[in-house]
Amino acid sequence: MSAPTVFQVDIAIIGGGIAGLWLLAQLREHGYDAVLIESSALGAGQTLCAQGIIHGGTKYSLHGQFSTSAAAIADMPALWRRCMAGAGEIDLRGARLLAEHQYLWATQAPTSRLAAFFASKLMRGRVEKVAGSTALDMPAALQHPRFRGTAYQLDEPIVAVDSVLAVLAERYQAALLASQGPAILKADGSLTLHHPDGLPRVMRPALTVFTAGAGNAGLPWASLQLRPLHMVLARGTALPGLLYAHCLGASDLPRLTVTSHYDAQGRLIWYLGGALAEEGVARDRAAQIRATRRELRTLLPWVDWNAVQFATFTVQRAEARQADGRRPSGPGVFRDGRVIAAWPTKMALAPLLARQIEALLPDLGMRPRPRDLSRLADWPRPALGVYPWDREDLEWS
Numbered sequence: 001m002s003a004p005t006v007f008q009v010d011i012a013i014i015g016g017g018i019a020g021l022w023l024l025a026q027l028r029e030h031g032y033d034a035v036l037i038e039s040s041a042l043g044a045g046q047t048l049c050a051q052g053i054i055h056g057g058t059k060y061s062l063h064g065q066f067s068t069s070a071a072a073i074a075d076m077p078a079l080w081r082r083c084m085a086g087a088g089e090i091d092l093r094g095a096r097l098l099a100e101h102q103y104l105w106a107t108q109a110p111t112s113r114l115a116a117f118f119a120s121k122l123m124r125g126r127v128e129k130v131a132g133s134t135a136l137d138m139p140a141a142l143q144h145p146r147f148r149g150t151a152y153q154l155d156e157p158i159v160a161v162d163s164v165l166a167v168l169a170e171r172y173q174a175a176l177l178a179s180q181g182p183a184i185l186k187a188d189g190s191l192t193l194h195h196p197d198g199l200p201r202v203m204r205p206a207l208t209v210f211t212a213g214a215g216n217a218g219l220p221w222a223s224l225q226l227r228p229l230h231m232v233l234a235r236g237t238a239l240p241g242l243l244y245a246h247c248l249g250a251s252d253l254p255r256l257t258v259t260s261h262y263d264a265q266g267r268l269i270w271y272l273g274g275a276l277a278e279e280g281v282a283r284d285r286a287a288q289i290r291a292t293r294r295e296l297r298t299l300l301p302w303v304d305w306n307a308v309q310f311a312t313f314t315v316q317r318a319e320a321r322q323a324d325g326r327r328p329s330g331p332g333v334f335r336d337g338r339v340i341a342a343w344p345t346k347m348a349l350a351p352l353l354a355r356q357i358e359a360l361l362p363d364l365g366m367r368p369r370p371r372d373l374s375r376l377a378d379w380p381r382p383a384l385g386v387y388p389w390d391r392e393d394l395e396w397s
């Protein structure tokens with residue numbers, strides 16, 4: 001049997017979610033010889049399951065503490081907006097915003113009102129109180145005489161995640177490689193990739209960066225935690241229009257987070273997370289749908305929820321392990337020799353993660369060195385993944 005073809009690259013990035021794609025874009029813009037290998041489809045891990053909210057930290061300040069995570073996240077909305085306008089660290093022109101603002105909506109419960117109060121004090125300048133249920137800036141879904149509570153407009157845009165991935169995939173297409181199975185790291189630092197012709201290929205990177213989400217689990221020195229969610233999708237003409245909002249409960253976790261999307265057939269979808277999805281992990285599908293109907297009837301009682309269909313699915317968030325098992329306050333980056341493993345913690349934090357990784361490169365002897373990618377021209381390119389609401393295996397009822 002002939003020896004497998006060997007490719008040399010300076011930096012191989014494993015995993016084409018938002019973390020890997022952002023890093024690839026940044027490194028290539030700065031002249032590094034970087035390529036990205038994806039074994040499934042771009043965004044097919046957590047990224048296309050994201051609600052698309054570019055957090056500015058508000059939801060992390062609900063209990064009166066401006067935590068490390070809020071400080072790190074605060075600049076992200078402006079940074080993403082600059083990139084989408086073509087004036088940022090990477091060029092995201094062509095990517096779309098679904099909405100300019102996420103809302104924070106406090107129900108009448110005293111604990112909830114208190115949490116909203118703290119949020120508004122701490123986040124002055126980044127939170128605007130909406131005057132009342134008839135105010136023009138009140139989301140259409142909440143403009144109802146029976147709406148009770150207070151709404152705040154956050155400086156947190158919502159991106160169409162597929163459009164971000166599509167822009168990056170097109171711009172850096174020549175540096176994207178599809179592997180028919182997971183890229184495997186050998187003890188000598190080489191990578192085994194699976195070409196569709198059935199013959200394995202060997203890549204010898206000077207540095208390998210795993211941004212493989214749950215796929216980083218194979219690296220024992222990069223300790224991973226998985227936190228599950230039981231997300232809910234709702235569709236039907238009874239949905240009261242577009243809504244992008246966190247509904248505040250008593251804790252620092254919104255009781256419900258709603259974002260709105262359109263499926264491939266143009267139907268409006270409400271995508272529901274927050275405490276409903278965290279606590280829903282203990283419920284099976286039927287119980288989760290019952291809990292969702294109860295919650296929605298309580299919060300938006302004027303909507304005919306019997307006319308709405310629901311589907312659910314579970315997904316794991318992959319992050320750096322924390323002693324208390326809670327969400328890390330920022331990206332997690334680990335290194336073992338010439339291999340890095342990283343998790344952004346939030347899609348919104350992919351730019352911070354890319355900066356942190358790039359800052360390690362000089363000490364590892366890595367320098368910008370633009371190289372022609374024609375040696376990889378024959379590789380197939382990974383496809384874009386699909387949104388959860390367009391999956392064919394979902395059961396709606």
Ligand SMILES: Cc1cc2nc3c(=O)[nH]c(=O)nc-3n(C[C@H](O)[C@H](O)[C@H](O)COP(=O)(O)OP(=O)(O)OC[C@H]3O[C@@H](n4cnc5c(N)ncnc54)[C@H](O)[C@@H]3O)c2cc1C
Pocket residue numbers: 014015016017018019020037038039040041042043044045046047048049050051052053054055179181182183184211212213214215216229231273315316317342343344345346347348349
């Ligand atoms: C339900 C949900 C909602 C969320 N909402 C938001 C939100 O609104 N805002 C926000 O900022 N964040 C949100 N997040 C968090 C955000 O989605 C993640 O932090 C982010 O997408 C992680 O991106 P990633 O690139 O690290 O991982 P992933 O998106 O999981 O990508 C990893 C990729 O690596 C590939 N891969 C794995 N192993 C290998 C291998 N050996 N070889 C080659 N490829 C491999 C996988 O196929 C996958 O494509 C949400 C997360 C979930 C689950």
